[in-house]
Amino acid sequence: xxxxxARTTLKITAGSVTQFPRDNEPQIALVGRSNVGKSSLLNAxxxxxxxxxxxxxxxxxxxxxxxxxDGCFYLVDLPGYGFAKGAREDxxxxxxxxxxxxxxxxxxxxxxxxxxxxKVGITADDEMMLDFLNSSGIRHFIVATKxxxxxxxxxxxxxxxxxxxxxxxxxxxxxxxxxxxxxxVDAVIRLLFEALGK
Numbered sequence: 001x002x003x004x005x006a007r008t009t010l011k012i013t014a015g016s017v018t019q020f021p022r023d024n025e026p027q028i029a030l031v032g033r034s035n036v037g038k039s040s041l042l043n044a045x046x047x048x049x050x051x052x053x054x055x056x057x058x059x060x061x062x063x064x065x066x067x068x069x070d071g072c073f074y075l076v077d078l079p080g081y082g083f084a085k086g087a088r089e090d091x092x093x094x095x096x097x098x099x100x101x102x103x104x105x106x107x108x109x110x111x112x113x114x115x116x117x118x119k120v121g122i123t124a125d126d127e128m129m130l131d132f133l134n135s136s137g138i139r140h141f142i143v144a145t146k147x148x149x150x151x152x153x154x155x156x157x158x159x160x161x162x163x164x165x166x167x168x169x170x171x172x173x174x175x176x177x178x179x180x181x182x183x184x185v186d187a188v189i190r191l192l193f194e195a196l197g198k
Contacts, residue, residue, distance in 0.1 A: 002198045003070035005189060008046045011068040017100040021066055026108050027074040028195055029101065032115030033125055034080030037145040040179035041115065042067065042075060045188055052077060064097055073110070073196055076101070081125050102136070111139040111172075111195035113188070118144035118158045118176065127167045134170035141173045141191050148178035 014020050030038045039052035046052075051067070065077040078098050101107060112133055116126055133140045144162060147155050155176055162168055173191060177184035 002193055003072040003196075005045065005069055005192070006047050007070040008048070008051065008067050008075070010051065010065060011074070012066040014064045014066065014097075015062070017097070017104050020064065020101070020104070020106055021074065022106060024108055025068070025073050026110040026196055027066075027076050028110050028192055029076040029078055029107075029112045030115060031078050031098070031112055031129055032080060032145075033117070033123060036080065036115045036117050037177075037179060038077055038080065038115055041113075041143065041145065041177065041188070042077060044179040044182060044185050045075075045192075062097075064101055075192075076107075081129070102132075102138075109138055111141065111191075113191070114140055114142050114171070116142055116144050116162060118147050118155060118162075119149050121158060121161055122165050122167065127165070130167040130171070134167065139195060140171050141175070141195075142168060142171050143175050143177045143184070143188060145177050145179070147176040147183055148181045 012019060012021055030041065032038055042052040043049060052065070062079060064079065067075040067077070069075060078101060081098070114126065114130060114133065116122055122130070142162060144159055150158060159174060159176060163174060175184045175187045175191065177188065
């Protein structure tokens with residue numbers, strides 16, 4: 001039986017690795033640069049307007065947020081990267097938190113959803129993260145956000161550029177997504193369940 005994704009709660013807001021959950025529930029992590037739309041994607045997929053707070057200030061999320069879905073698995077919102085105006089100490093802390101999530105060994109990571117702004121394309125920071133995911137063998141997907149900002153022709157061309165990037169070769173699929181128009185919501189949910197074997 002598939003989990004009811006609408007039954008999602010913010011379980012843990014972790015500012016340090018000691019606060020990460022220690023149970024054995026599978027986790028699907030969301031990664032991407034600041035302001036790429038992770039909170040908007042979470043809200044659209046869950047079907048709630050404001051469970052995940054959408055900030056007008058890029059880089060505001062300085063914690064790892066664990067959303068428990070129907071008592072079955074976690075959606076994990078990792079701090080955004082690539083925001084140039086943050087204080088150096090903050091950026092060091094965000095980087096350390098994300099690094100600890102992947103390397104501390106406590107998480108049962110079923111998959112990672114790499115968010116990429118469809119209009120911007122793969123940035124140097126995105127490439128670094130994708131290279132890490134490729135080398136680590138962690139299953140991952142790309143969700144190309146803000147598709148509504150492009151025409152269909154432009155969106156298809158931008159998607160092709162992402163797909164043809166060498167760092168994207170190891171991903172298990174790509175979805176065009178728009179939280180505003182609810183485009184790609186069902187496809188993302190299918191990816192979640194596929195990663196969980198549901």
